Amino acid sequence: MYDFCVIGGGIVGAATALKLLERRPDASLLLLEKATQLGVHQTGHNSGVIHSGIYYEPGSLKAELCRRGAQATKEFAAANGIPFDVCGKLLVATNQVELRRLHDLAERAEVNQLEIEHLDAAELRRREPNIRGVAALLVPSTGIIDYGLVTAAIAKRIEAAGGRIRTSTEVDRIDENGDAVEIGAGEQRWPARRLVVCGGLQADRLARLAGIRTDTAIVPFRGEYYRLPAARKDLIRHLIYPVPDPDLPFLGVHLSPTVDGGITVGPNAVLGLAREGYRKFSVDKADLAELARFPGLWRLAKANIATGAREMKNSFFKRGYLAECRKYCPALQVADLLPQEAGIRAQAVRKDGSLVHDFELERTPRSVHVLNAPSPAATSALPIGELIAGEILSAH
Numbered sequence: 001m002y003d004f005c006v007i008g009g010g011i012v013g014a015a016t017a018l019k020l021l022e023r024r025p026d027a028s029l030l031l032l033e034k035a036t037q038l039g040v041h042q043t044g045h046n047s048g049v050i051h052s053g054i055y056y057e058p059g060s061l062k063a064e065l066c067r068r069g070a071q072a073t074k075e076f077a078a079a080n081g082i083p084f085d086v087c088g089k090l091l092v093a094t095n096q097v098e099l100r101r102l103h104d105l106a107e108r109a110e111v112n113q114l115e116i117e118h119l120d121a122a123e124l125r126r127r128e129p130n131i132r133g134v135a136a137l138l139v140p141s142t143g144i145i146d147y148g149l150v151t152a153a154i155a156k157r158i159e160a161a162g163g164r165i166r167t168s169t170e171v172d173r174i175d176e177n178g179d180a181v182e183i184g185a186g187e188q189r190w191p192a193r194r195l196v197v198c199g200g201l202q203a204d205r206l207a208r209l210a211g212i213r214t215d216t217a218i219v220p221f222r223g224e225y226y227r228l229p230a231a232r233k234d235l236i237r238h239l240i241y242p243v244p245d246p247d248l249p250f251l252g253v254h255l256s257p258t259v260d261g262g263i264t265v266g267p268n269a270v271l272g273l274a275r276e277g278y279r280k281f282s283v284d285k286a287d288l289a290e291l292a293r294f295p296g297l298w299r300l301a302k303a304n305i306a307t308g309a310r311e312m313k314n315s316f317f318k319r320g321y322l323a324e325c326r327k328y329c330p331a332l333q334v335a336d337l338l339p340q341e342a343g344i345r346a347q348a349v350r351k352d353g354s355l356v357h358d359f360e361l362e363r364t365p366r367s368v369h370v371l372n373a374p375s376p377a378a379t380s381a382l383p384i385g386e387l388i389a390g391e392i393l394s395a396h
Helices: 011-023 061-079 096-111 121-127 147-160 200-209 285-293 295-303 305-316 318-326 381-394
Strands: 002-007 029-032 089-093 117-120 135-139 143-145 164-166 173-176 181-185 188-197 216-227 239-242 254-257 263-266 338-350 360-364 367-372
Touching: 002 011, 002 181, 011 029, 011 147, 011 188, 011 381, 029 188, 061 143, 061 147, 061 381, 089 096, 089 121, 096 135, 117 121, 121 135, 143 147, 147 164, 173 188, 173 200, 188 200, 188 381, 200 216, 200 338, 200 367, 216 285, 216 295, 295 305, 295 338, 305 318, 338 367, 360 381, 367 381
Parallel strands: 002 029, 002 188, 029 164, 089 239, 188 367
Antiparallel strands: 089 135, 117 135, 173 181, 181 188, 216 263, 216 338, 239 254, 254 263, 360 367
């Protein structure tokens, strides 16, 4: 009998396991992961940005977790010898509509007590000669890191604290009774007093496995990236982001320096036809059939026809994708866009077609299920882990 079982070895699940052991050093804990190693899905397929929290509603849980998470991530990295760079982020407005949105973001940043700097077009060009815009906001505290390395360091801490990690273990049974939760995978079973499920792309299925009824389903969105050639490594000094559309959950195609010295371009956002298929045109028949049966997908698609069509066009035609970048970086050419593995975002969607923008938890007497952990979940993972640990420890 384990005191705690955590299903899901992404950065949120790993952080939760670590925080449970920090709060209960005498506890026994088992972390189960379907893949052959931790952090291979959303954790290992993103832009590697340590976000500042500028986008989020002042006073919201999302804003607070991001602010705390950014600091915690930098401190954890420094303590564990993980390279990171606080390079700063430039939000670039290229027209008057985006300029108005930029002013709104500046006001939000001030309320969130974030340090920012206003740049006019001339100052933007002086600092970033290859970037064009009518104005920009500099967020100096934004950084870059490899979240796979962070997750690996967390795993070492878990094992050093006495926790047990099992990979290549796909959970297929969750049975809760008054005294325990029994977790099963094939012929194996593990009873635990408390269960936390951080299932990411499989979160809704694991919730259903546990008998939880919800009107939320995971809709996978592929985020397709490119990498610039080594000859372009000096193209930018900062992260370069467009000003996001507040009606959409995605931040737009951006240029991101990486801690290994490269630069990535992306991501876009197109419907994924396989939850864990990273190759272009990947299709999983079971995933596709489940998507087709979910009414929320069709309502979401109907409400976003123009956006969806543009994203699909840019996915098929590299020049359309390039045009999104050339709005603020006209120096880029088609030949600069080299292949890079895509990421898949687990976007929670309700049956009415609305997107779940914030963290969403479902609770039973002995378990907590994380149904939605949206960006900036990687940045916020350590305080999210504290939050979830508090939830499960306070359960009666």
